[in-house]
Structure formats: structure tokens, C-alpha cells
Amino acid sequence: MNNKYLITAATLLALPMGSALADAKFDKMMQDSFRSVGIASVDRLKQDAAQKYCSDPAVLAGKGNPKQAESIQKANMATIKQPADGKYIGDWKAGERVAQSGRGATWTDKADAANGGGCYNCHQINKAELSYGNIGPSLWNYGKLRGYSKEVVTYTWNRIYNSKAYNVCSNMPRFGHFNLLTEKQMQDVMALLLDPNSPVNQ
């Protein structure tokens, strides 16, 4: 009986210690393996709660803790700012340019250079563009299929601003949250998706 307890206690102790050791080794490896270049400093290796949670292959395979996921989503939702001028829909032509450009935020980019949204990297959007990716869902006919209600508009804004507010391990970058796109750029991308005159909704 005593032995059994001892073994159990030893196992419980050994497990976290083993993984803590592995974590320490991993952290040291990362620290020693990267260097800051231009705007891409080593600070970027620090993870926030969502990044940490979604770095576990088991979580990505759908075995995460739903409560933890929900609390991280909530925290992300709380960071979303609605457009300061109250306008959600900009210019779809400018939005198409933002969607086409995949530039920005690498160590070869300047801090003051405009970023792109890189939307076509992962999404089908305007059907005239054949070179599109399929990591994200197709956005063709986005507004036409969903309508142009306030709910749809706000949801779309929030998704672009911080996709992890809805799906903690969404592959979509948090464009507003990390200042990857300006408010105007987001309004223009909104127009590409939600202006009834945008080619996306024809």
C-alpha cells in the first residue's frame, strides 16, 4: 500500500519535472537559435495565451480544453475596437489592392512600409483572380450570400480585427490586434467583401 502511494507520488512528480526540463531545453534552443534583424526582433518569439495554447498539436487536433479556449476567445474579443469614425465600409478597389498584397512585417520590411492583407494567399475572393489559396474558406459572393445586416458587418469587422475572438486557433492573422492593417485598410477590405457593388458580390 505504502509502496503504491510512493510510486504514484513519484510518477506525479516525475512527469511535470520531465516536461519542465524539456521546456527549459526548448526555450534555451529558441533563445540561442534566432537573432533580431530589422523590425523582426527576438521579442517576437514570446507567445501570448492564444499562441501558447495553439502550439500544442493535441489542441490543433481538436483535443483542447474548451473552457480554456473560451476564456482566450473572450479575452481576444475584449481587445477589438470598432472603427473610430463609425464607418465600416470603405473603397472596394483599394480593398482589392490590400487583399492582393502579401507584403509586410518581415525582417526585410521597413517599419513605416504599408502592409498587405495577403488575403488571396488563403482565400478565394474575386473570381477574376485565379491565383488564390485554400487555407481559408472561399469568400466569393461574401455579402450576397450572407446579406448586409449590421450583425454580418460587425461580425466581419471583428473577424478581420481579431479572428481568434471566434476561433482560438484560427489560422487567420489578427490584423487589427497586431496593427498589421490600418483602420482604413480594414474598411477597404470590408468593402471588397460587403459593398454590393464590389465584384465579389456580383
Next chain:
Amino acid sequence: MRQHWTRGALIVSSLFVLQACTTLEPPKKAAAPAPAPQAAASAAPAGAPTAEIEKYRAMIADGNPSDLYEMAGEELWKKAMGPKNATLEKCDLGLGPGVVKGVYAVLPKYFKDTNKVQDLESRIVTCMERLQGFDGKEIIAGSFGKGKRKDVEAIVAYVVANSKGATINVSVKHPKEKEMYELGKKSFFYQAGPMDFSCASCHADPGKRIRLQDLPDLTQQKGAALGWGAWPAYRVSSGTFWTMQYRLNDCYRQQRFPEPIYISDDTIAVSMYMAVTANGGKMAAPGLKR
């Protein structure tokens, strides 16, 4: 890249033809299949455009400019150089001193003399240090395509070409190999930076692509064999031969990470994860990539 263009007018002109083909715009007639409106919310299907890319690849597959790097690499391997005026012919890349044939298929692996798991590039640097007396730190601090690192790249092409068709067979028997694999797996899934990307963001699902570029699922044997097995490769869009270290460097750049240090443990660990996952596949490198 530019330096290699001077190697022959013939090569230069043929590369212009290759470069002109790299916009990856398929002919307009090869329109993507029109998805039904109700399918709009699901993932877009891979279709005709990727088939066009396959045709393009087949078209340029004959006459891989990697040949030039291989030839330069063989010369460098056999040439006495450095403070010790020695060749690399006694360099042990993993199958014994001087053995080049088939060795890329067993790398990365544990080396007793350095007490480290090493990939091909870190091992070549070790041999340049120990046999020839070069300063490895200079090579690490340098840039791709320049100085001694340029020599390493050519030697990589030579060594890799000698493993073409070999079955990938990377060991995790040594505790350090097992540990490197685990660290590499962890790194592969490590999300960070302003775009929340990890390697897994793009390479952990089958059938995915960015724009028209197919993305191998590197977490599965089939995808890893395809991905790991085709690198190093000649990169048409940049007009240069890219080693695996160069490939990883650009992956991390696009992930918006800080720059991985050349032959650092992380780059070797991620290589180890990919190579072990690819075990059983065939080495097809040097490949030819857009």
C-alpha cells in the same frame, strides 16, 4: 545569384526563359472550376491551375541548373584549401570518412566527435573547421550566396546529388537524436510573431496551397517525403540554388519570425523532425522549384 549568371551566356539566356515563366499565371482558358454558391463557405477546391503548374514543372525539369553547383561542389570537395591546406576528402558526413554516396538520406544524425546532432551544412562547416582550419563563426555570421558559405552551398549540391534515389533512413536511436526530433516537433508547432504563424499553420493539412503553391503536409510521411525529399533545390524565381538552411530561413522570414541563425540547433531540430517523418521516402534532390 548574379554571380552565377556570369558562368555562361548560354545559361544566362536559358535562365531568362525560365524566369519569364515564373509568374505562375495560368493561361486564361484554364479557368478554375466554378464552385456552386452553397460551396462558397467551404474550402476552395484545388483544380486546373495546379495542373498547369505541374505541366510547367515538367517542362523545365530537364536541365536543372543545380548541375553547375554540383560540379563546383565536387571541385571544392577535392581541392586543398584553408590554413591547413587540406581537402575535404577525409570528411565524415555520417557514413565514414570520405563517403558521399547516399549520405544525405541518413542526415541529420548524431556525431560522436562533436557530441551533437548535425545536418549536412553544420557537418560540412565542422569539416571545414577541423580539416581545413577555416573559422566556422565567419561562415555562420555570413550570408547565403557569399564567401565561404557559398562554397558550403556548392558542396551541399554535390553531396545531395549523390543521394538521388536513396531511401530516407534517419535514425532516432541515439538519445540525442530522439531529443532533437522532439525539440524539432515542438518547434514545428510553435506559434509566434505578429501573424501567429508556425510551420504547422501551412504544413499540417493535406491538399492545402498558398496562392497556387501546393503545401506539403509535413506532419505525415507522404507529405514529408515529398517536401523533405525535394530539397535542396534550384529556385528559378531567385536564380539560385537553395540549401535546406536557406529554405528554412525564408520560411521563418515569411512566418514573420526573427532570423534563424545559420546551422543553429532550431534549424537542425526542425530538419530532424521533417527528415524522420519522411523516413521510407526517396531522395529526389536537388529539386527544381519555382
